[in-house]
Amino acid sequence: MRLGALEAGGTKMVCAIGDENGNIYEQVSIPTETPEITLPKLAEWFRERNVEALGIGCFGPIDLNKESETYGYITSTPKLPWVNCDVVGYFKKALGCPIGFDTDVNGSALGEVTFGQAKDKKNIMYITIGTGVGAGVYAEGKLLHGMMHPEAGHVLIRRRQGDTYEGKCPYHKDCMEGMTAGPAIEARWGKKGIDLKDRPEVWDLEAYYIAQALVNYIMTLSPEMIILGGGVMHQEQLFPLIRGYVKELLAGYIKTKQLDDLEHYIVAPSLNDNQGIMGALELGRRALEAD
Numbered sequence: 001m002r003l004g005a006l007e008a009g010g011t012k013m014v015c016a017i018g019d020e021n022g023n024i025y026e027q028v029s030i031p032t033e034t035p036e037i038t039l040p041k042l043a044e045w046f047r048e049r050n051v052e053a054l055g056i057g058c059f060g061p062i063d064l065n066k067e068s069e070t071y072g073y074i075t076s077t078p079k080l081p082w083v084n085c086d087v088v089g090y091f092k093k094a095l096g097c098p099i100g101f102d103t104d105v106n107g108s109a110l111g112e113v114t115f116g117q118a119k120d121k122k123n124i125m126y127i128t129i130g131t132g133v134g135a136g137v138y139a140e141g142k143l144l145h146g147m148m149h150p151e152a153g154h155v156l157i158r159r160r161q162g163d164t165y166e167g168k169c170p171y172h173k174d175c176m177e178g179m180t181a182g183p184a185i186e187a188r189w190g191k192k193g194i195d196l197k198d199r200p201e202v203w204d205l206e207a208y209y210i211a212q213a214l215v216n217y218i219m220t221l222s223p224e225m226i227i228l229g230g231g232v233m234h235q236e237q238l239f240p241l242i243r244g245y246v247k248e249l250l251a252g253y254i255k256t257k258q259l260d261d262l263e264h265y266i267v268a269p270s271l272n273d274n275q276g277i278m279g280a281l282e283l284g285r286r287a288l289e290a291d
């Protein structure tokens with residue numbers, strides 16, 4: 001199978017050619033400009049490579065309801081040139097092949113369950129903490145869409161006593177994304193996360209807020225594994241701190257073998273940061289199969 005994979009992000013578009021086993025033969029990155037500039041470049045790249053199907057993991061919010069007139073569109077994104085952009089329609093027309101489409105984070109979750117450490121699991125979450133916070137949910141063996149798709153990066157969390165930072169989310173200010181994403185770290189501490197490595201108070205507060213969101217996810221979705229990726233999670237010291245606060249906040253209420261072994265429950269991605277693009281390959285494979 002010759003599959004195309006596209007990880008569509010707000011700053012860059014990662015394009016790859018691969019197969020149903022997760023092998024990647026070729027990969028390029030194209031900057032995200034406006035749809036008028038970027039979409040034709042992407043289509044040309046895939047057209048020249050004769051893909052049988054294309055899988056797209058896309059930044060959002062997006063419309064995933066196949067009954068909807070705007071299925072396959074990016075809907076209300078803060079990246080204004082992309083508002084109401086018909087991504088699936090564009091590639092269908094340009095390539096004439098089946099197109100698989102889901103959120104970027106659902107794509108990463110799918111990559112991990114198809115090719116990575118979560119292979120034997122039916123319920124996991126993949127959370128990215130980067131420029132924003134996004135969460136993909138794989139529940140009972142399926143990517144969860146529900147009414148639209150989860151936007152669990154915007155869950156509301158409790159402010160730590162004495163913390164006066166207002167929060168960076170344009171919609172909610174101090175939701176999880178507003179308190180923990182890279183831009184929030186930079187606004188709060190006056191430096192980029194990567195330059196704050198040696199400031200333990202930064203990562204303690206960060207972990208405290210991330211842990212609250214994870215506890216909310218554990219309570220509502222009951223995942224068997226939580227995978228934390230994205231630029232901010234490159235600060236590996238966060239993992240033990242997050243596990244510590246999760247344990248504290250759960251307060252012994254839930255008892256499972258997974259929660260007894262948090263080191264294997266709250267984990268880093270397992271596919272060398274290829275989980276998104278490999279998940280997009282699987283979205284493409286599924287679209288071909290369903291065709």
Ligand code: ADP
Nearest residue numbers: 130131132182183192193194230231232234235
């Ligand atoms: P995106 O979310 O745009 O796809 P990333 O996941 O790389 O991209 O996230 C970028 C954000 O993560 C930026 O705000 C950046 O400051 C932050 N970041 C990237 N690398 C690190 C790092 N090593 N430590 C802390 N923060 C980082």
Ligand code: ZN
Nearest residue numbers: 154169172175
């Ligand atoms: Zn928000």
